Amino acid sequence: MITRREAIKTTALAAAATALAPSVLAQTNTAAPTAAAAPFTLPPLPYATDALEPHIDARTMEIHHGRHHKAYVDGLNKIYTGMFEFALPKGTIDQIAENLRMRIPEISRKGVSLEVQAALQNNAGGHYNHSLFWQTMKKGGGGEPKEELAKAIDASFGNFGNFREAFTKAALSVFGSGWVWLSVNEDVDNRIKLKLSSSTNQDSPIMIRMTDFGRGSGYPVLGLDVWEHAYYLKYQNKRADYITAWWNVVNWDFVTERFQKAKG
Ligand code: MN
Numbered sequence: 001m002i003t004r005r006e007a008i009k010t011t012a013l014a015a016a017a018t019a020l021a022p023s024v025l026a027q028t029n030t031a032a033p034t035a036a037a038a039p040f041t042l043p044p045l046p047y048a049t050d051a052l053e054p055h056i057d058a059r060t061m062e063i064h065h066g067r068h069h070k071a072y073v074d075g076l077n078k079i080y081t082g083m084f085e086f087a088l089p090k091g092t093i094d095q096i097a098e099n100l101r102m103r104i105p106e107i108s109r110k111g112v113s114l115e116v117q118a119a120l121q122n123n124a125g126g127h128y129n130h131s132l133f134w135q136t137m138k139k140g141g142g143g144e145p146k147e148e149l150a151k152a153i154d155a156s157f158g159n160f161g162n163f164r165e166a167f168t169k170a171a172l173s174v175f176g177s178g179w180v181w182l183s184v185n186e187d188v189d190n191r192i193k194l195k196l197s198s199s200t201n202q203d204s205p206i207m208i209r210m211t212d213f214g215r216g217s218g219y220p221v222l223g224l225d226v227w228e229h230a231y232y233l234k235y236q237n238k239r240a241d242y243i244t245a246w247w248n249v250v251n252w253d254f255v256t257e258r259f260q261k262a263k264g
Pocket of ligand 1: 064068130
């Protein structure tokens with residue numbers, strides 16, 4: 001969880017990094033690749049590729065997981081092994097993604113080219129976002145969350161219907177490729193609050209681009225991929241139909257667990 005104190009610190013770091021941007025641009029040095037083993041692997045789907053039928057078809061799942069997600073893992077491995085000298089720690093993608101939020105300004109100051117920074121952000125985000133996405137769905141999902149999460153949704157959005165409507169509207173409003181998120185945040189009174197946001201490309205609330213610190217940040221508990229690769233085979237340009245279908249496979253048990261983890 002990001003605290004307000006961290007957020008303030010981060011904003012200051014981001015401002016410092018932005019100020020240094022011209023000198024970074026002028027440099028062409030990138031980290032030399034090392035012989036370190038590829039640290040990231042594609043996690044298996046937690047269910048069969050046809051488990052979410054008819055809402056999300058097997059072919060889409062095969063390609064989305066086996067090719068798109070895999071490409072982010074491969075891309076991350078390609079650049080990440082060369083980044084260790086910039087003090088990026090080894091760890092799980094969750095640890096890396098959370099860490100990047102703080103480290104992008106730092107690696108920027110250390111002269112990593114903007115191109116490599118972008119590749120790091122896109123591939124780390126892609127790996128993190130998709131790893132979460134698979135887990136937030138299940139066969140026979142849907143319905144509404146219960147107990148603690150239901151209360152938190154009511155507190156932040158009025159009721160579940162309002163939340164669902166706002167989330168759907170945000171998902172329809174993403175222009176181009178991106179995601180919609182439900183994230184845990186702290187408000188000004190340090191009270192836990194659920195927040196709705198959207199992001200472009202593979203940006204994630206946990207690892208938003210350095211120019212956007214303070215906006216759309218948080219610990220994501222639910223995310224919807226609205227890249228066309230997530231639905232085009234079955235739904236073509238009908239994103240609304242994909243979103244309606246997706247609500248039937250949301251794994252609220254998992255989302256609730258993640259919410260509790262975020263609070264703790
Ligand atoms: Mn995707």
